[in-house]
Amino acid sequence: GAGVSQSPSNKVTEKGKDVELRCDPISGHTALYWYRQSLGQGLEFLIYFQGNSAPDKSGLPSDRFSAERTGGSVSTLTIQRTQQEDSAVYLCASSLGQPVVELFFGEGSRLTVL
Amino acid sequence: EDQVTQSPEALRLQEGESSSLNCSYTVSGLRGLFWYRQDPGKGPEFLFTLYSAGEEKEKERLKATLTKKESFLHITAPKPEDSATYLCAVHVSGNTPLVFGKGTRLSVIA
Numbered sequence: 001g002a003g004v005s006q007s008p009s010n011k012v013t014e015k016g017k018d019v020e021l022r023c024d025p026i027s028g029h030t031a032l033y034w035y036r037q038s039l040g041q042g043l044e045f046l047i048y049f050q051g052n053s054a055p056d057k058s059g060l061p062s063d064r065f066s067a068e069r070t071g072g073s074v075s076t077l078t079i080q081r082t083q084q085e086d087s088a089v090y091l092c093a094s095s096l097g098q099p100v101v102e103l104f105f106g107e108g109s110r111l112t113v114l
Numbered sequence: 115e116d117q118v119t120q121s122p123e124a125l126r127l128q129e130g131e132s133s134s135l136n137c138s139y140t141v142s143g144l145r146g147l148f149w150y151r152q153d154p155g156k157g158p159e160f161l162f163t164l165y166s167a168g169e170e171k172e173k174e175r176l177k178a179t180l181t182k183k184e185s186f187l188h189i190t191a192p193k194p195e196d197s198a199t200y201l202c203a204v205h206v207s208g209n210t211p212l213v214f215g216k217g218t219r220l221s222v223i224a
Contacts, residue, residue, distance in 0.1 A: 004157070033211060033212075035214075040216075041216060042118075042201070042214045042215055042216040042217060043158075043201070043203075043214040045211045045212075045213070048211050056210070056211065059211075091157055091158075093157075101163070102148065102160040102163060103148075103158075103160070103212065104160065105150075105157030105158045105159070106157050107155070107156055107157050108156075108157050
């Protein structure tokens with residue numbers, strides 16, 4: 001596609017529910033990243049994919065968070081049993097891969113947990 | 115621990131009033147420093163990559179410079195449309211992800 005596409009753009013959920021956030025990267029980009037941006041905070045790294053494998057999962061905040069990528073393209077970030085502190089904007093980015101070149105970001109998915 | 119600190123947190127300028135934003139870093143082996151612009155409700159948009167001390171890059175009213183300890187984003191004669199949050203990020207080594215600062219929120223008043 002022309003750019004990184006994320007859905008949904010906004011999601012309001014109740015505490016304890018599971019949510020799935022989707023990212024469709026730029027065609028041909030082998031690397032895909034998930035970041036989280038909370039109000040007044042910088043971008044917090046969550047997980048990185050090279051192809052379908054995730055060499056670096058070090059940023060996932062807890063075992064309630066998981067992510068997968070299939071076909072070297074679309075990625076899904078899943079948050080189970082959501083908590084209020086999970087409220088944030090979840091940003092996906094893709095790049096041509098290593099060595100790191102510029103990341104191209106999507107518009108983000110704003111998650112609000114009530 | 116690799117750290118990126120941006121200052122000031124917020125900056126308010128009159129249209130035409132030039133200024134600079136700072137990004138200081140403490141990392142073990144810089145592979146690249148990135149500047150992004152982020153508008154409200156949008157994802158960050160890539161501006162520049164700098165790789166070595168002494169390097170400079172320009173785009174319209176923006177110029178980014180790099181030393182061994184910090185980077186500056188100089189804004190010359192800003193316009194209201196330059197209002198945004200400017201983010202700095204570093205790539206340290208290997209397959210490590212970009213580490214971002216908290217950003218500088220710039221407001222340019224007509």
